[in-house]
Amino acid sequence: MADTYDAIVLGAGAAGLMCAARAGQRGRRVLVLEKGEKPGKKILISGGGRCNFTNIGASPANYLSANPHFAKSALARYTPRDFIELVDSYGIAWHEKTLGQLFCDGSAQQxxxxxxxxxxxxxxxxxxxAEVTAVEHDAGRFAVMANGQIATAASLVIATGGPSIPKMGATGYAYDLARQFRLKVVEPRPALVPLTLGGExxxxxxxxxxxxxxxxTANKTSFAEAALFTHRGLSGPAILQVSSYWRPGDEVSIDFVPGRPADWLVERKRETPRATLKSLLREALPDRLADILAEKIGIHTELGNTPDKALLAAAVRLARWSFHPNGSEGFAKAEVTVGGISTAELSSKTMxxxxxxxxxxxxEAVDVTGWLGGYNFQxxxxxxxxAGEAL
Incomplete structure (x- = not known):
C-alpha cells in the first residue's frame, strides 16, 4: 500500500527544505526524500562552515541564465530581508563580510x-x-519508489541540485528526471570553479x-576581487566569478594595477627616474608576483633609461594581462553549476x-546560477x- 502525500520533494538541500517548510506550514502533507545520510550537506560546508546564507544586494543582475528575466519574479517576492527576518527570529547571530555577504557568527548547522x-x-x-529507484506519473499523480517503498502525491518537486561537488553526493539526477518528463535541459557546466593553465x-x-x-574579465564581464595563483592555475574570488562566464578557448584578462591611469609608469619615471619596473610593482603587489610580471615584460633598466613608449606598452599589458586557461578543475571543484532544467519549461511565478x-x-536544478557570495542561497x-506557496 503506497503512502499518500500532497507533495513529494526530492532533495533536502537549501531549496528543497525551504519549499517543504513553506508547503507544510500551508497545511500540505509533504514528504522529503534525501539520498544522503543527513539533510543540508552542502549548506554545512558553505562559507567555510559558516554558511554565506544570502547577499543583501541580491538582484536579477547577479544571476546567469539563458533567460535573464526568469529569476525576477521569485527574487522580488522573497528577498534577502525576508530571509534575514527568519534567521533573526531563531536568534541566529550573523555578520556582514565584504560585498554584502552575510555569514553566521557560529556554524552553518544553525x-x-x-x-x-x-x-x-x-x-x-x-x-x-532514501535512494530513489523509480519515478512514475499516471492519472495526475506521481509515484516515487525509494528503498522499496512507494509514496504517491499530486505534486513532485525536483530539488536535487546539480552535479557540482560530487564528493558531497551531488549527481545529475535532476537532469535525468527532466529528460524522463521530456523537459529541455540547458547543457550543464562547472561554475565558480578554478581555472587551469598550461604551456608557457x-x-x-x-x-x-x-x-x-x-x-x-571574461567575455566582457569583470569582477574586482582577489586572484590566487595555484599549483594548477588560477583561483580566488575574482577567478571563480569570471569562470561562470568563461568558455573553453576564451581568454581571461587580469588588471594587476586597477585604477591606474594609462601613463602612470611615465609619470613615475619623471618622479623617480632611478626606480625600476620591478621595484614599482613590488609597491603594489606581492614580491614574487611583481618579479615574475617584470621578468615577463622584460624591462630591466631604470625608468629614466626606458623609452616612454615601452613604459606605456608595459602599463597596457599590466592592465590587460591575457591568460589562456586550458580548462577548469571541473565539477569536482565547482561550487555550483551553470545550466540545468530550462526556464522555458517552467512558470517563473510558481516553478x-x-x-x-x-x-x-x-x-540549482534550474538554469539559474548566482555569483559567488550568497546569491545561490538566495x-x-x-x-x-x-514553489512552496503554489503546492
Whole structure:
C-alpha cells in the first residue's frame, strides 16, 4: 500500500527544505526524500562552515541564465530581508563580510537546524538515506519508489541540485528526471570553479599560494576581487566569478594595477627616474608576483633609461594581462553549476512545469546560477518559497 502525500520533494538541500517548510506550514502533507545520510550537506560546508546564507544586494543582475528575466519574479517576492527576518527570529547571530555577504557568527548547522525546525512546524516528513529507484506519473499523480517503498502525491518537486561537488553526493539526477518528463535541459557546466593553465603560463605555478587584488574579465564581464595563483592555475574570488562566464578557448584578462591611469609608469619615471619596473610593482603587489610580471615584460633598466613608449606598452599589458586557461578543475571543484532544467519549461511565478501539472523544479536544478557570495542561497530560498506557496 503506497503512502499518500500532497507533495513529494526530492532533495533536502537549501531549496528543497525551504519549499517543504513553506508547503507544510500551508497545511500540505509533504514528504522529503534525501539520498544522503543527513539533510543540508552542502549548506554545512558553505562559507567555510559558516554558511554565506544570502547577499543583501541580491538582484536579477547577479544571476546567469539563458533567460535573464526568469529569476525576477521569485527574487522580488522573497528577498534577502525576508530571509534575514527568519534567521533573526531563531536568534541566529550573523555578520556582514565584504560585498554584502552575510555569514553566521557560529556554524552553518544553525541554518540547517532552522530549516528543519520550519519543516517540523509544518509536519513535514524528512527521510534520509532514501535512494530513489523509480519515478512514475499516471492519472495526475506521481509515484516515487525509494528503498522499496512507494509514496504517491499530486505534486513532485525536483530539488536535487546539480552535479557540482560530487564528493558531497551531488549527481545529475535532476537532469535525468527532466529528460524522463521530456523537459529541455540547458547543457550543464562547472561554475565558480578554478581555472587551469598550461604551456608557457605554467611558469605562474611557481608562485602558487600568492594572491593579489585584481580586476578579472571574461567575455566582457569583470569582477574586482582577489586572484590566487595555484599549483594548477588560477583561483580566488575574482577567478571563480569570471569562470561562470568563461568558455573553453576564451581568454581571461587580469588588471594587476586597477585604477591606474594609462601613463602612470611615465609619470613615475619623471618622479623617480632611478626606480625600476620591478621595484614599482613590488609597491603594489606581492614580491614574487611583481618579479615574475617584470621578468615577463622584460624591462630591466631604470625608468629614466626606458623609452616612454615601452613604459606605456608595459602599463597596457599590466592592465590587460591575457591568460589562456586550458580548462577548469571541473565539477569536482565547482561550487555550483551553470545550466540545468530550462526556464522555458517552467512558470517563473510558481516553478511549475508548463506542460506537466504538479511537476516543479527549484534551486540549482534550474538554469539559474548566482555569483559567488550568497546569491545561490538566495535563489534557493526564493525559488523554494515560490514553489512552496503554489503546492
Amino acid at each position: 541554518i540547517v537546524d532552522m530549516l528543519l525546525a520550519e519543516c517540523a512546524k509544518g509536519g513535514v516528513e524528512v527521510r534520509c538515506n 603560463e605554467v611558469l605562474f605555478r611557481e608562485i602558487s599560494g600568492v594572491s593579489a587584488p585584481v580586476v578579472a 511549475e512545469s508548463k506542460r506537466i501539472p504538479g511537476l516543479y523544479a527549484i534551486g 535563489w534557493a530560498w526564493a525559488s523554494g518559497v515560490a
